Amino acid sequence: MAVVSRLLAARAQEQPEEPAFIAGADGHAISWPALGAYAERLRELAAARRLPPGARIALVVADPLDFAAAYLGGLAAGLTVVPADPRLPAPALDDFLTRLRADVVVTDAPLSSPVAGVEIWVAEHAAPVPVGAAPTGVRPSAGAVSRPAVLLATSGTTGEPKGVPLSQAQLLHAARRVAGHHRFGPGQRGYSPLPLFHVNAQVMGLLAALVSGASLVLDRRFEPDAYWSRVAQWSPTWLNTVPAILGALAAQPAPPEATVARLRFARSASAPLPVPTRDAFTAHTGVAVLNTYGMTEAAGQITADPLDVSARRAGSVGLPVGVELAVAGPDGRPVPPGSQGMVVLRGRRVTDRYLELTGHGAEASRSARDAHGWLPTGDLGWRDEDGYVYLVGRADDVINRGGEKLHPQEVEHVLLGHPAVGSAAVVAAPHERLGQVPVAFVMLRPHRTEAGLVEELDRLCAQRLPRHKWPAAITVTAELPTSPTGKVLRRALRADVAALAGGPVPGGGR
Incomplete structure (x- = not known):
């Protein structure tokens, strides 16, 4: 029997009357016994449809309670769960299903052009309902090289996405470390409007609740105007957020003290948290921010701030939690404290394989680790004498301006120090003489105006940054391309800049 199945049975026996997950918008809830019953019906359905163990079941589900039930039910039934973004347009969804070789799609919305050979099940509160007879012939996942508990795709913010297979043991190891570090348990309640197809919301939310007996309030999306009223209604003890949410809430009316009285922290994840964003949120709301760092390949959380606010360090993402972390130099060897290098990981919950998501031909995989068992994260950073981790940016985001290198984050943090700037992103633009120069988008x-802002930001950068780090151009934009978790898609910005680079970059000689 799958471990998740045993955990559901234990929760149903120990907490039969308590809600496991609550829909923040309408108050509908699902209990632990109901989740166990859903998992049993899903197991019976899979057997009736002759699905082999590890068959890939894609979740294209917007309703948070239906997603939670199908996710945990799929794990309990021994299937491979493949979470998908329900907002994907039809062509992109078809491509996703093809690349990840889904056998079944569970959906709560009509699919306009389902991929041939993929079985469609309609999400219902009690259990999915198949649409028509099971497809005949070879299933899409036949010949799969991996049949994990969950198959996720990396975000693809800097390149083509890769498949990350994670076992139940890896997922639950991460969830237990999260629950232990954050002191979850019966009586603790989280509030999360984050997308459930992302590893953070699955492990930090659904699985951490399962292993600890805590409850979780879920919303389909972040709604700034309704956020604090939901917090007042459901009285959570912690918030699951991303930097974009914290920044938006700092611009909303401040919540009453009674609304935030039970909150122990707002947890920030999924994207780098600028210190100005953290400070503005806490000053505005009175709620301390617990910063974390994670990635899909490590089943979510890698490091986290200590719970003790006085032990947190500005600019740090905290200390490793249940994973071995080092900072390596160009030769792959760990460097001493204070020295910058590549952040590398190893441990039982760190994936050791990537799947190549081509969607055609034989499925292929490749090693995710080096000869010493380390997984390179692609993140550059350093550690202090006490082991706290500080990130400076992605290795592939480094800008080489005439031989002098700079990281976008250090420029972005200066720009975010201006009271009129809500978000900022810096990328490289091609330059005929220097090779690359940094350009900024803010x-x-x-209720802020653009008048005079670019000149003020130019002066701010000149005051706080060495000359080679000054942005060659600063553009005020209505929006930045972001992932569903609020991470800036630098690849999209770089592509836009390259497409527009028909002449010298404005200000490029500075």
């Missing part, structure tokens, strides 16, 4: 905070 979004205004609500």
Whole structure:
């Protein structure tokens, strides 16, 4: 019997009357016994449809309670769960299903052009309902080289996405470390409007609740105007957020003290948290921010701030939690404290394989680790004498300006120090003489004006940055391309900049 199945049975026996997950918008809830019953019906359905163990079941589900039930039910039934973004347009969804070789799609919305050979099940509260007879012939996942508990795709913010297979043991190891570090348990309740197809919301939310007996309030999306009223209604003890949410809430009316009285922290994940964003949120709301760092390949969380606010360090993402972490130099060897290098990981919950998501031919995989068992994260950073981790940016985001290298984050943090700037992103633009120069894009905070802003930001950068780090151009934009978790898609920005680079970059000689 799958471990998740045993955990569901234990929760149903120990907490039969308590809600496991609550829909923040309408108050509908699902209990632990109901989740166990859903998993049993899903197991029976899979057997009736002759699905082999590890068959890939894609979840294209927007309703958070239906997603939670199908996710845990699929794990309990021994299937491979493949979470998908329900907002994908039809061509992109078809491509996703083909690349990840889904056998079944569970969906709560009509699919306009389902991939041939893929079985369609309609999501219902009690259990999915198949649409028509099971397809005949070879299933898409036949010949799969991996049949994990969950198959995720990396975000693809800097390149083509890769498949990350994770076992139940890896997922639950991560969830237990999360629950232990954050002191979850019966009586603790989280509030999360984050997308459930992302590893953070699955492990930090669904699985951490399962292993600890905590409850979780879920919303389909972040709604700034409704956020604090939901917190007041459901009285959570912690918030699951991303930097974009914290920044948006800092611009909303401040919540009453009674609304935030039970909150122990707002947890920030999924994207780098600028210190100005953290400080503005805490000053505005009175809620401390617990910063974390994670990635799909490590089943979510890698490091986290200590729970003790006085032990947190500005600019740090905290200490490793249940994973071995080092900072390696160009030769692959760990470097001493204070020295910058590549962040590398190893441990029982770190994936050791990637799947190549081509969607055609024989499925292929490749090693995710080096000869010493380390997985390179692609993130550059350093550690202090006490082991706290500080990130400076992605290795593939480094800008080489005439031989002098700089990281976008250090420029972005300066730009975010201006009170009118709500978001900022810096990328490389091609330059005929220097090779590359940094260019910046900024979004205004609500009720702020653009007049004179570029000149003020130029002066701010000149005051706080060495000359080679000054942006060659600063553009005020209405929006930045972001992932569903609020991470800036630098690849998209770089492509736009390259497409527009028909002449010298404005200000490129500075």
